[in-house]
Amino acid sequence: MRHYNLTEWQDYIDNNLTDEVRDNMEEHMLSCDKCLELYLSTLENEASKKEITVSSNFTDSVMNKIYKEEKTIKKNKRYIPDLFIYYAAAACITIFFTARGVFSSYQSNVLKITESFINPVNKMEQVFMNGWTDRILNENSNLKDYKGK
Numbered sequence: 001m002r003h004y005n006l007t008e009w010q011d012y013i014d015n016n017l018t019d020e021v022r023d024n025m026e027e028h029m030l031s032c033d034k035c036l037e038l039y040l041s042t043l044e045n046e047a048s049k050k051e052i053t054v055s056s057n058f059t060d061s062v063m064n065k066i067y068k069e070e071k072t073i074k075k076n077k078r079y080i081p082d083l084f085i086y087y088a089a090a091a092c093i094t095i096f097f098t099a100r101g102v103f104s105s106y107q108s109n110v111l112k113i114t115e116s117f118i119n120p121v122n123k124m125e126q127v128f129m130n131g132w133t134d135r136i137l138n139e140n141s142n143l144k145d146y147k148g149k
Contacts, residue, residue, distance in 0.1 A: 004028065004035055009042040
């Protein structure tokens with residue numbers, strides 16, 4: 001079994017290898033603990049080299065942004081009383097229209113629509129409840145004659 005060295009693992013991390021070689025290295029890593037440890041240590045070294053540096057005024061700039069954000073939140077709190085005024089105005093308009101009888105025509109139309117749904121159901125109930133036995137007797141006169149005897 002061939003083990004890979006540090007430079008080969010570095011090339012693997014930097015993606016400087018062909019797909020076939022990369023696949024072979026990945027398969028080898030599954031079976032070889034030494035190469036897996038070498039790969040992980042190379043990966044850690046790579047990460048430590050690319051350490052992120054934070055500027056000295058980073059904290060101050062973040063705190064300033066938070067302070068500005070708090071100011072905008074305080075401005076948006078005024079929106080809630082304005083929303084209440086809009087709802088109150090809508091309620092007043094609705095009460096006015098109701099008092100003038102604007103919605104009464106809608107009520108009669110809704111009742112007509114509801115009746116149009118109920119009437120066919122009642123007719124079907126009558127056919128199923130009463131009419132089906134008479135229909136069978138009329139269609140089969142033999143049964144009617146039998147009933148008469």
